[in-house]
Amino acid sequence: MKPIYITRRETFNAAHKLYKADWSEQKNEEIFGKCANKNWHGHNFTLWVTVKGTPHADTGFVMNLKTLSKLVKDLVIEALDHKNLNLDVPILNDIMASTENVAIVIWNILEEPVKEAGGELAKIKLEETENNYVEYYGGKQPF
Amino acid sequence: MKPIYITRRETFNAAHKLYKADWSEQKNEEIFGKCANKNWHGHNFTLWVTVKGTPHADTGFVMNLKTLSKLVKDLVIEALDHKNLNLDVPILNDIMASTENVAIVIWNILEEPVKEAGGELAKIKLEETENNYVEYYGGKQPF
Amino acid sequence: MKPIYITRRETFNAAHKLYKADWSEQKNEEIFGKCANKNWHGHNFTLWVTVKGTPHADTGFVMNLKTLSKLVKDLVIEALDHKNLNLDVPILNDIMASTENVAIVIWNILEEPVKEAGGELAKIKLEETENNYVEYYGGKQPF
Amino acid sequence: MKPIYITRRETFNAAHKLYKADWSEQKNEEIFGKCANKNWHGHNFTLWVTVKGTPHADTGFVMNLKTLSKLVKDLVIEALDHKNLNLDVPILNDIMASTENVAIVIWNILEEPVKEAGGELAKIKLEETENNYVEYYGGKQPF
Amino acid sequence: MKPIYITRRETFNAAHKLYKADWSEQKNEEIFGKCANKNWHGHNFTLWVTVKGTPHADTGFVMNLKTLSKLVKDLVIEALDHKNLNLDVPILNDIMASTENVAIVIWNILEEPVKEAGGELAKIKLEETENNYVEYYGGKQPF
Amino acid sequence: MKPIYITRRETFNAAHKLYKADWSEQKNEEIFGKCANKNWHGHNFTLWVTVKGTPHADTGFVMNLKTLSKLVKDLVIEALDHKNLNLDVPILNDIMASTENVAIVIWNILEEPVKEAGGELAKIKLEETENNYVEYYGGKQPF
Numbered sequence: 001m002k003p004i005y006i007t008r009r010e011t012f013n014a015a016h017k018l019y020k021a022d023w024s025e026q027k028n029e030e031i032f033g034k035c036a037n038k039n040w041h042g043h044n045f046t047l048w049v050t051v052k053g054t055p056h057a058d059t060g061f062v063m064n065l066k067t068l069s070k071l072v073k074d075l076v077i078e079a080l081d082h083k084n085l086n087l088d089v090p091i092l093n094d095i096m097a098s099t100e101n102v103a104i105v106i107w108n109i110l111e112e113p114v115k116e117a118g119g120e121l122a123k124i125k126l127e128e129t130e131n132n133y134v135e136y137y138g139g140k141q142p143f
Numbered sequence: 144m145k146p147i148y149i150t151r152r153e154t155f156n157a158a159h160k161l162y163k164a165d166w167s168e169q170k171n172e173e174i175f176g177k178c179a180n181k182n183w184h185g186h187n188f189t190l191w192v193t194v195k196g197t198p199h200a201d202t203g204f205v206m207n208l209k210t211l212s213k214l215v216k217d218l219v220i221e222a223l224d225h226k227n228l229n230l231d232v233p234i235l236n237d238i239m240a241s242t243e244n245v246a247i248v249i250w251n252i253l254e255e256p257v258k259e260a261g262g263e264l265a266k267i268k269l270e271e272t273e274n275n276y277v278e279y280y281g282g283k284q285p286f
Numbered sequence: 287m288k289p290i291y292i293t294r295r296e297t298f299n300a301a302h303k304l305y306k307a308d309w310s311e312q313k314n315e316e317i318f319g320k321c322a323n324k325n326w327h328g329h330n331f332t333l334w335v336t337v338k339g340t341p342h343a344d345t346g347f348v349m350n351l352k353t354l355s356k357l358v359k360d361l362v363i364e365a366l367d368h369k370n371l372n373l374d375v376p377i378l379n380d381i382m383a384s385t386e387n388v389a390i391v392i393w394n395i396l397e398e399p400v401k402e403a404g405g406e407l408a409k410i411k412l413e414e415t416e417n418n419y420v421e422y423y424g425g426k427q428p429f
Numbered sequence: 430m431k432p433i434y435i436t437r438r439e440t441f442n443a444a445h446k447l448y449k450a451d452w453s454e455q456k457n458e459e460i461f462g463k464c465a466n467k468n469w470h471g472h473n474f475t476l477w478v479t480v481k482g483t484p485h486a487d488t489g490f491v492m493n494l495k496t497l498s499k500l501v502k503d504l505v506i507e508a509l510d511h512k513n514l515n516l517d518v519p520i521l522n523d524i525m526a527s528t529e530n531v532a533i534v535i536w537n538i539l540e541e542p543v544k545e546a547g548g549e550l551a552k553i554k555l556e557e558t559e560n561n562y563v564e565y566y567g568g569k570q571p572f
Numbered sequence: 573m574k575p576i577y578i579t580r581r582e583t584f585n586a587a588h589k590l591y592k593a594d595w596s597e598q599k600n601e602e603i604f605g606k607c608a609n610k611n612w613h614g615h616n617f618t619l620w621v622t623v624k625g626t627p628h629a630d631t632g633f634v635m636n637l638k639t640l641s642k643l644v645k646d647l648v649i650e651a652l653d654h655k656n657l658n659l660d661v662p663i664l665n666d667i668m669a670s671t672e673n674v675a676i677v678i679w680n681i682l683e684e685p686v687k688e689a690g691g692e693l694a695k696i697k698l699e700e701t702e703n704n705y706v707e708y709y710g711g712k713q714p715f
Numbered sequence: 716m717k718p719i720y721i722t723r724r725e726t727f728n729a730a731h732k733l734y735k736a737d738w739s740e741q742k743n744e745e746i747f748g749k750c751a752n753k754n755w756h757g758h759n760f761t762l763w764v765t766v767k768g769t770p771h772a773d774t775g776f777v778m779n780l781k782t783l784s785k786l787v788k789d790l791v792i793e794a795l796d797h798k799n800l801n802l803d804v805p806i807l808n809d810i811m812a813s814t815e816n817v818a819i820v821i822w823n824i825l826e827e828p829v830k831e832a833g834g835e836l837a838k839i840k841l842e843e844t845e846n847n848y849v850e851y852y853g854g855k856q857p858f
Contacts (some may be wrong), residue, residue: 002282004243009274015444015469020773031774033781034511040444041511042471044558058163059174060239065275066176082463082470096775100719122286129473131724132780139717142286143837143857145854147815152846158301158326177368183301184368185328187415202746203811208847209748225320225327265858272330285858288568290529295560317631319638346525351561352462382632386576408572417581418637425574428572429694429714431711433672438703488603489668494704495605551715571715587730587755606797612730613797614757616844654749654756701759
């Protein structure tokens with residue numbers, strides 16, 4: 001059977017800052033620039049979740065998008081939307097809330113539930129602004 | 144020689160429904176939700192066709208985009224644009240008109256003609272709404 | 287008090303055709319082209335609803351976007367999404383399902399409920415494809 | 430002379446919350462929903478600044494876009510980008526940081542400097558998410 | 573009858589420069605910056621043409637979009653696409669090829685033909701980059 | 716360690732033509748169509764530069780986006796923005812200024828400097844118009 005990839009887009013809005021507590025304020029500013037503002041800033045994050053599989057004979061679906069969308073909303077959007085990524089998200093407590101790390105955390109949240117729902121998580125793409133995004137394949141290196 | 148990938152975007156608008164004749168109306172609604180509406184609904188589909196190759200020394204082209212665009216318009220857009228995917232497209236008659244299946248059908252339509260034109264079809268991306276799309280690599284699994 | 291305009295975006299997907307029953311098939315094709323396909327075609331419609339008012343001192347809102355979004359979803363999206371505009375929407379039964387007419391119908395549906403919710407409907411923008419949209423100001427001619 | 434309108438787009442990212450100190454937490458949640466999260470959330474704001482005028486015979490410009498862009502960056506983006514709209518922006522201290530109020534404040538900041546630079550500020554459009562934006566014409570009601 | 577506005581989008585790609593022959597090279601650079609590069613630069617221009625009218629009872633159309641699109645393609649796109657705006661477009665020969673002036677020229681080209689086709693030209697919007705565009709209402713000042 | 720991919724978007728505007736000096740004007744037109752216009756045309760190019768790596772423990776960054784953005788601006792945008800790709804860019808002097816070749820040149824410019832800055836260049840995506848783009852992985856064939 002030949003695999004195909006389906007992707008669902010969701011969005012969330014959140015505050016964060018990039019700040020390392022054991023660095024001086026000056027070093028934080030030097031490394032993180034405006035992103036270190038102690039009073040936070042925020043973004044409209046856009047998330048694309050890609051699942052790999054083969055279309056079922058009955059439905060033509062790799063996975064029902066309603067199922068996938070519900071998983072992403074219940075497990076990710078509920079946890080991150082209109083939140084402060086540094087303060088309100090326990091799983092991010094001890095790590096930098098960089099786009100890279102948030103994407104990896106989202107992969108880790110979704111990998112098992114997607115498998116239990118009959119799919120295979122293949123990629124997380126997370127866009128922070130129109131000028132930057134990250135892509136994570138669970139550690140695979142397609143290129 | 145180092146390969147590079149070129150992509151051409153085209154669009155088409157079509158009606159379809161997701162409905163399995165040997166299921167009850169109730170089961171169709173349970174599985175397909177609003178997509179099972181017996182009177183059809185529709186979408187602006189966006190299609191990206193990717194071809195792999197190395198730039199010709201004379202032209203700097205992997206493949207002339209006019210040639211690629213003409214192939215896609217003649218063989219795909221002509222067949223699908225302003226059509227009912229379930230009723231008007233013979234090649235889709237016996238299969239669910241899911242985005243997955245439509246993308247695979249488009250690959251099957253284009254693979255040989257692209258080869259005859261000197262290119263190698265590498266990817267079909269088909270977007271149904273701003274919130275979902277599928278990607279098909281002819282069965283390859285890049286990730 | 288100086289008025290300001292707020293806009294809420296919603297989307298719906300629908301099938302329709304442009305076909306005049308008392309015209310010959312040939313004339314329908316001549317006027318409506320591919321849009322006259324008897325088996326329907328469809329679109330992802332994007333709708334922007336604009337309300338005019340002055341920000342409330344307490345909330346800073348012209349109108350709570352949750353209220354506006356609920357009105358649009360309950361009264362418009364529920365009626366049009368995943369529907370056949372010609373067959374499934376009683377209010378469109380006797381008129382051409384052109385983008386112009388659908389926009390006017392949406393205005394007529396929303397004008398009173400928006401007023402009852404404390405706002406003033408100012409504009410309906412309805413996009414049918416990336417290449418065409420209509421704007422309706424309830425008959426006003428700003429330009 | 431016939432006037433024409435030019436628009437410059439800029440972006441900024443900021444945190445904010447919608448919260449009225451003299452309301453109970455419950456009432457804040459009822460009115461502002463997730464936007465009342467005490468730990469803030471944030472957005473990528475997109476700002477369009479429109480200036481009216483007639484093209485100069487020498488330059489063909491209503492106003493040099495470099496001048497306009499510098500004004501917007503120096504006076505608005507510098508003040509709002511990577512900031513907390515409630516805490517870091519003195520001019521917003523005593524008013525709700527709703528999109529409506531932020532747009533009006535931006536108008537008030539830019540009106541005079543644009544005039545001094547030879548233009549006439551005509552419109553502020555401020556988008557908070559892909560689903561909502563506000564437009565302010567300095568109190569004029571074009572429709 | 574209540575008027576409504578329809579808009580058709582078209583695109584063209586062109587080279588141009590902003591350079592005043594009777595100014596020194598230094599003054600050209602001071603005023604026009606990189607846009608004065610003597611070897612030209614270029615843009616993907618996006619054009620929106622808006623026509624005002626009331627929907628015809630038979631068609632539901634203000635104006636058949638096929639007619640409008642053909643007018644724009646024949647009279648504007650044909651003249652500007654893949655051209656050098658300074659060298660290849662006689663009507664622009666003696667004026668600065670600023671976005672403002674190109675938009676006004678497009679209005680002047682289309683106003684009469686649209687009227688002859690039964691519509692009323694209402695607005696030209698011309699986008700030069702994602703960060704700047706102009707809007708022209710034939711000299712009207714809606715705001 | 717599991718690699719992740721970060722991408723930075725930048726834009727530039729340039730003129731070019733596709734024209735082979737040792738071909739007749741007729742053959743140039745046959746192969747390159749309107750792109751052969753001797754007086755040039757131009758585009759708004761959009762460039763996405765993707766770097767592969769693992770997030771640093773301190774910063775959560777694969778590579779500081781400020782560093783990456785500065786490299787791209789200094790080495791690529793400075794060389795190509797508001798330029799004539801055929802006349803003003805020495806590295807393109809002897810090769811067709813096709814999107815494919817420009818993307819490969821950008822890879823070659825950035826590969827070493829990105830490595831020196833601690834990253835690994837993984838992909839160049841270059842969009843010429845909304846309807847076509849190329850992707851180059853340094854010769855790798857992910858699919």
